[in-house]
Amino acid sequence: MNKKRIYPQWFLILPLALYIIFFLLPSVMGVGYSFTDWNSRSVLNGTHFVGLQNFAEIFTSDKSYLSGIGNTLKFTIISNIVKLIPALLIAIMLQEGLKGKGLYRTLLYLPSILPFVIIGLVFKSILNYNNGLLNTLLDAFHLGIFKQKWLSDLAIVWKSIYGVDAWRGIGYVMTIFLAGLNTIPKSYYEAAQIDGANFWQRLRYVTLPMLSGAIMINLVFGITYGLKVFDIVYVLTNGGPGHATEVLTTYAFQLYSRGQYGMSSALNTVLLVITAIIGVFIVKTLSKQEVQQ
Amino acid sequence: MAKKRIQNLLKHVVCILLCLCVVLPFYMVLINSFKTKAEAARMSLALPTEWVFSNYSEVIEKGSLIQGFLNSFAYALIATTLGVVLCSMAAFVMCRKRTKLNVFLYYFVLCGLFFPVNYVTLVRVLSTLHLNDTRVGIIMVFTSAMIPFCVFTIRNFVISVPVELDEAAVIDGAGPLSLFFKIIMPLLKPTMVTCFILQFMTVWSDFLTPLYLSSKSRLFPMTMAVYQFFGKNKSYWNYIFADIVLTCIPVIIVYMIGQKYIVGGMTSGAVKE
Numbered sequence: 001m002n003k004k005r006i007y008p009q010w011f012l013i014l015p016l017a018l019y020i021i022f023f024l025l026p027s028v029m030g031v032g033y034s035f036t037d038w039n040s041r042s043v044l045n046g047t048h049f050v051g052l053q054n055f056a057e058i059f060t061s062d063k064s065y066l067s068g069i070g071n072t073l074k075f076t077i078i079s080n081i082v083k084l085i086p087a088l089l090i091a092i093m094l095q096e097g098l099k100g101k102g103l104y105r106t107l108l109y110l111p112s113i114l115p116f117v118i119i120g121l122v123f124k125s126i127l128n129y130n131n132g133l134l135n136t137l138l139d140a141f142h143l144g145i146f147k148q149k150w151l152s153d154l155a156i157v158w159k160s161i162y163g164v165d166a167w168r169g170i171g172y173v174m175t176i177f178l179a180g181l182n183t184i185p186k187s188y189y190e191a192a193q194i195d196g197a198n199f200w201q202r203l204r205y206v207t208l209p210m211l212s213g214a215i216m217i218n219l220v221f222g223i224t225y226g227l228k229v230f231d232i233v234y235v236l237t238n239g240g241p242g243h244a245t246e247v248l249t250t251y252a253f254q255l256y257s258r259g260q261y262g263m264s265s266a267l268n269t270v271l272l273v274i275t276a277i278i279g280v281f282i283v284k285t286l287s288k289q290e291v292q293q
Numbered sequence: 294m295a296k297k298r299i300q301n302l303l304k305h306v307v308c309i310l311l312c313l314c315v316v317l318p319f320y321m322v323l324i325n326s327f328k329t330k331a332e333a334a335r336m337s338l339a340l341p342t343e344w345v346f347s348n349y350s351e352v353i354e355k356g357s358l359i360q361g362f363l364n365s366f367a368y369a370l371i372a373t374t375l376g377v378v379l380c381s382m383a384a385f386v387m388c389r390k391r392t393k394l395n396v397f398l399y400y401f402v403l404c405g406l407f408f409p410v411n412y413v414t415l416v417r418v419l420s421t422l423h424l425n426d427t428r429v430g431i432i433m434v435f436t437s438a439m440i441p442f443c444v445f446t447i448r449n450f451v452i453s454v455p456v457e458l459d460e461a462a463v464i465d466g467a468g469p470l471s472l473f474f475k476i477i478m479p480l481l482k483p484t485m486v487t488c489f490i491l492q493f494m495t496v497w498s499d500f501l502t503p504l505y506l507s508s509k510s511r512l513f514p515m516t517m518a519v520y521q522f523f524g525k526n527k528s529y530w531n532y533i534f535a536d537i538v539l540t541c542i543p544v545i546i547v548y549m550i551g552q553k554y555i556v557g558g559m560t561s562g563a564v565k566e
Contacts, residue, residue: 007385011382011383011386011473012382012383012387014379015379015382015444016402018433019405021418023437025418026411026412026413026415026418027408029411029414033414093308096304098301099305104308104311106552107312107315107316108311108312110545111315113498114541115499115540115541115544116498117498118540121533121537122321123318125534126318126336128336132336133318136337167314167315175555220406231501253504256412261413268413272408278407279408283400283403283404283407
């Protein structure tokens with residue numbers, strides 16, 4: 001059979017062209033521009049090559065770009081932990097034949113379809129110190145000592161962001177875990193039970209190994225989401241108080257709106273490099289899995 | 294047995310508490326969107342003393358929501374349709390004709406799942422093409438952004454479509470276009486619907502892309518319109534909540550209709566049977 005004729009290569013041209021022009025090209029150009037002083041005045045003065053000056057500024061200046069990089073990594077790790085572990089436990093709980101499982105799942109998944117901007121605005125009101133729902137509820141239950149300035153106290157603000165992020169994301173992670181749990185044959189658990197395995201042993205020796213695919217996909221989505229996080233931080237705190245919750249993407253947007261395009265690109269390049277290191281690792285693992293099947 | 298029943302009861306209590314955490318904010322937003330300005334500012338869970346339905350008509354007018362809705366709808370519908378059809382064609386060829394080049398292209402496209410977009414230079418590319426601050430430009434960017442996900446998901450599904458079908462169709466004299474659109478595409482419908490729904494909701498929710506790419510408010514999708522409205526009317530929580538409700542309704546409708554497609558597709562490729 002003539003493969004060339006029935007599987008024409010031109011089917012690939014349009015999507016590849018779009019991908020290259022609107023995704024790859026800007027990325028490559030971005031790396032190039034991070035070595036220049038490109039800014040809003042470049043129209044008049046021209047753009048000049050400045051070597052590593054932008055990166056020197058990022059890594060040595062006192063403008064806390066470094067803490068932005070640190071915050072991005074911290075967010076990626078912690079937000080995934082706070083979502084994955086509770087989501088797994090909820091999924092296992094729902095899986096073990098609970099009535100109304102469908103309804104619970106539908107409701108818990110609901111937040112993850114909503115736009116982040118909306119969630120950010122809603123929680124801006126809920127976490128408001130004076131009138132917000134959270135503090136009001138704490139008062140109503142006579143738990144006033146737990147009241148916090150959720151979005152302006154330096155010690156609390158990150159926890160609030162993780163909380164809101166988990167509120168949105170747990171349902172999504174849980175749904176993927178549920179799909180994974182569905183594929184584990186019941187007989188495995190019966191066998192484990194006969195051997196006298198308790199809950200934790202069943203979790204460790206049956207559930208987790210059989211769930212590796214679902215865990216992997218959750219990690220992939222979670223890590224790439226965490227590294228690129230923008231909306232939730234931008235809407236909830238806009239990087240504040242001070243620069244305490246600034247991440248790479250919010251810095252990049254700030255620099256862009258101030259017209260410092262070169263610096264903004266340099267920050268993007270840093271993010272690109274971090275992602276590349278992690279991405280290569282992930283693709284390798286994924287293709288290894290494919291070979292095994 | 295008694296132990297089992299207590300356990301079950303406990304589980305229901307946990308689930309109901311969790312669902313309450315999810316539902317309470319929705320309820321708060323909905324109920325406060327019908328209150329007067331002073332009452333909404335207190336953000337309580339009580340029913341409004343006076344139901345103010347005019348909040349909605351006012352916010353539609355003040356927040357230019359109709360414009361926002363039409364923009365969001367156009368971006369999501371056109372970009373997603375284009376993206377899903379183009380990607381299914383590409384995924385089909387990539388899966389069936391596994392030359393070295395095609396395998397390389399597959400992983401090359403897959404990289405897009407991980408890498409961040411550089412919006413600064415993207416704006417520059419768009420202005421070079423005279424597409425900056427245009428709807429066409431924004432749609433093109435949305436379409437390109439969904440290519441990696443769609444190719445990845447659909448290609449994993451093509452594997453399960455038997456090759457014999459292609460052979461039979463070709464023997465019956467079908468060309469590549471009629472083979473794809475008449476034979477293969479109907480079989481890919483489940484995964485294409487999944488991609489469509491997920492990406493439709495992603496585009497609808499997206500905030501960063503229009504933030505960088507549209508400087509004119511007539512191009513703003515609903516998310517941007519809401520945020521801008523919030524910036525201008527920080528103390529009018531009754532309007533803000535009404536605005537939030539209106540922005541959420543379309544995605545919730547799409548979710549309710551397409552619910553059964555979402556779970557299956559989200560996990561295909563990830564969770565192999």
